[in-house]
Structure formats: C-alpha cells, structure tokens
C-alpha cells in the first residue's frame with residue numbers, strides 16, 4: 001500500500017479526480033489516499049500561494065502527489081501553485097508523453113509518439129524580473145550546470161528504460177550562447193555516455209516547426225523550461241486533444257502527477273469533462289510507485305474504450321466515434337474494459353518500468369575564475385550614443401576604459417548605426433587596457449565616479465573568464 005496525497009482542485013477537478021480514482025482503484029491500485037485542499041478556496045481565504053503549510057507537510061511525508069487542475073484567481077498577488085510546488089519540492093523533470101490514437105481520435109499526425117522532457121525549475125521561470133528604466137524591464141534567464149545535467153540525464157535514462165531510440169535537444173544556442181549554450185554542451189557531454197541511443201540537436205525554431213509538421217521524426221525531446229512549456233502543449237494538441245495528456249513532475253524525493261489542461265471552469269459541474277488527462281497522470285504515478293501491472297491494465301482498458309468509439313464530448317466526432325458519454329459514464333466504460341486489450345492500437349507493456357533512480361548531482365571542482373571587466377548599465381534619456389560615450393568616459397579609472405556601449409544588446413558605440421533604435425537603457429562595457437587589471441575596488445571606484453557625474457547607474461554585471469575562457473556575450477555587431 002502506497003500513501004498518496006490527492007488534491008481534487010477546482011472547476012472540473014473534483015469530477016475528473018473522482019473518475020480517475022474510481023478507475024485505478026477498480027483496477028486494483030494499492031494506494032491509501034490522503035486528501036488535501038489546494039487552489040481557489042485557499043487563495044481566496046488569503047493564502048497567496050494557494051496551499052496551507054500543513055498541506056506541504058502531507059505532500060512531503062507521502063512523497064507522491066496526484067493533483068487535479070486548480071484555478072488561479074484573476075488579479076495580482078496570487079502565485080502559481082504549480083510553479084511553487086515544482087520548485088519547493090525540487091521536481092526538476094517534467095515528462096509528457098504525447099501519442100496520437102489514430103484512427104480513433106482525429107489527428108493530422110497518425111503515427112506520432114513522442115515524449116517531451118522539460119526542465120522544470122529554472123530558466124526564465126526563476127521569475128526574477130525588474131523594471132530598470134522608464135522603458136525597459138528585464139527577466140533573468142538562469143541556467144545551471146546541475147539543472148542541465150539532471151534533466152539531460154533524466155531524458156537519456158528515460159529513453160533507455162522505455163526502449164526509445166533517440167533523444168533530441170532543442171535550444172536557441174545560436175543566440176543565447178551562454179545559457180542555451182550550456183544546455184547544449186551538457187547534452188553533448190551526457191549523450192556520449194549513451195552510445196546505444198541516437199542523439200541530435202535542433203535550433204528550437206526550426207525544431208518546433210518540424211515537430212508540428214512531422215512529429216514522427218522525433219522520439220524523446222529534452223529542452224529548457226520555457227520552450228518545454230510551450231512545445232509540450234503544442235505536442236499534446238496535435239495528437240488530437242490537450243485533454244488526453246498527463247504529465248509527471250519528478251524530483252529526487254517527491255513527485256507530482258497531473259493532467260496538462262486547466263480547471264475548465266466553463267464546463268465544471270456538468271459531468272462532461274474528459275478525465276483522460278488526469279488518468280494518464282495517474283498511470284504514470286502507478287508506474288512510478290512500482291504498480292506496473294495495475295498501470296498496464298488501466299492503460300489497455302482506456303485504449304480499448306477509445307477504440308470502441310466511447311468518447312467524451314471533446315473528442316467526439318461523427319463518423320469515428322460511436323457513443324458520447326459523460327465523465328462518470330466514461331469512467332464506468334473504462335472499468336468495464338479492465339482486463340481487455342486494444343485490438344487496433346498497440347497494447348502497452350510496462351515490464352521493467354519503475355521510478356528512475358538517478359545519481360545525486362555531485363558538484364564539479366571550481367574553475368579558475370578571473371574578473372576581466374564590468375558592464376555598467378545606465379538609465380539615460382539622450383539619443384546620441386557619442387554624447388553618452390563622452391559622459392561615460394569621464395568616470396574611467398586606473399586604465400579601465402569604456403570599450404563599448406550597447407542598447408538592447410546591439411553595439412551603438414563606437415561606430416554604431418544612425419538607424420539603430422535606442423531605448424533609455426544602455427550597457428557600458430569597461431575593460432582594463434594595456435596590461436592593466438581590474439578588481440572589485442575598481443568597480444566601486446567607477447560607480448563612485450558615476451555618482452559624482454550624476455550618471456544614473458542601474459546595475460552592474462561583472463565579466464569573468466573561467467579557466468581563461470571569456471564567459472560573457474559580446475555586443476551584437478562587436
């Protein structure tokens with residue numbers, strides 16, 4: 001018996017959770033349910049994270065969490081419970097299988113069967129944002145080596161366990177050479193450890209286009225958080241419906257399983273929602289806790305039910321469907337099929353499935369880190385970069401001189417283009433010249449000088465080299 005924390009959520013959540021639990025219990029799931037309340041009611045009672053402290057205790061104690069969708073109330077101040085849960089519990093891996101069920105669910109991609117493995121904790125979802133000038137706001141994109149190693153290794157281990165042939169990596173490292181560059185580099189390193197699995201890298205834009213057009217070209221695709229968020233919805237949708245996909249959020253000790261869709265408030269309480277997405281999440285949970293025979297029985301019964309043309313309204317199509325059923329009745333139809341296998345769709349076999357047991361990340365030895373320059377960002381409302389350069393040069397110190405000014409990343413001084421549109425947010429790069437060096441006291445000196453000159457400095461970014469390799473981007477056009 002495994003203890004599982006269950007949250008029935010909001011909107012259609014309670015209906016689809018009841019249906020899901022009824023099916024898996026009928027199939028023989030050995031789970032003991034401990035229910036907690038999360039979501040709208042908790043938010044509206046004044047808890048901005050949508051979950052009470054005592055519920056965290058339950059989740060952490062039981063380690064396995066099956067969660068129905070929740071409604072995040074409109075308006076500021078409410079934090080996404082999903083994002084908070086993933087980060088608090090260290091659920092670094094988000095796994096979404098997206099498989100088409102042709103000819104029973106209409107899709108343009110009859111042979112699609114891919115799994116998106118999305119990094120779940122970092123990237124732009126660190127949510128560190130600042131307004132710095134009247135015109136410019138920023139969001140920090142944080143990518144870490146442990147984050148990359150954990151998710152890439154997860155993707156390869158998953159592919160190995162599931163007998164999948166290829167792992168593809170999507171990044172935009174032609175533009176983001178440091179952040180996406182690290183993700184790609186780690187992918188290439190870890191791929192070497194799995195010679196039996198093919199590996200490839202695509203630039204995300206063309207990769208996404210290819211995936212939407214020819215998904216059969218892919219197998220497992222691993223990517224950073226934001227791309228994975230967007231593309232896992234695209235992948236689910238093009239199988240025929242987002243209502244059919246579930247996802248697993250896996251961490252080193254805890255895990256959370258859910259449907260990928262939201263709480264669909266407009267159809268709540270009508271007994272028409274499709275419970276399949278949450279059921280898919282529950283099947284992943286059963287595999288994760290080692291109840292693979294139950295998982296297999298439920299998945300085969302579900303496939304057989306869809307194959308029988310028994311569909312909820314969202315996937316019901318004249319011609320391919322036979323009977324349109326409500327949530328409860330659909331659950332009963334799946335229960336009636338327990339023990340049956342699909343005839344046209346491929347029955348699943350989960351032999352060998354279990355929770356992946358990945359090594360705990362071991363920190364690498366520190367590299368030789370040298371300060372080699374500094375970017376000072378300033379708020380300035382003028383238009384001519386030459387004028388700004390004149391002003392900024394007055395703060396130079398100790399042979400540390402202004403080497404470049406960029407605006408939104410593009411070099412505007414020296415030798416900028418008159419045509420470049422400039423905002424009020426300028427990056428001024430200072431580098432030591434003629435064999436001089438730079439230290440933190442010099443940076444403070446530069447800032448002090450700027451203060452005396454009434455220059456509005458917004459922030460600084462230190463420029464480092466690691467093991468003598470410069471570890472910062474050049475200005476575009478530099």
Ligand code: NAD
Nearest residue numbers: 069070071072243260261262263264265267273274275314
């Ligand atoms: P949604 O996924 O709830 O609904 C999108 C569309 O899909 C709607 O037309 C809906 O009726 C339909 N749909 C969704 N699930 C269905 C199902 N099981 N069966 C049949 N039809 C289904 O997305 P939304 O409308 O953008 O968001 C509604 C609420 O859900 C918002 O408060 C949002 O914050 C929340 N949300 C929660 C989660 C989560 O808890 N994991 C995820 C996404 C959105």
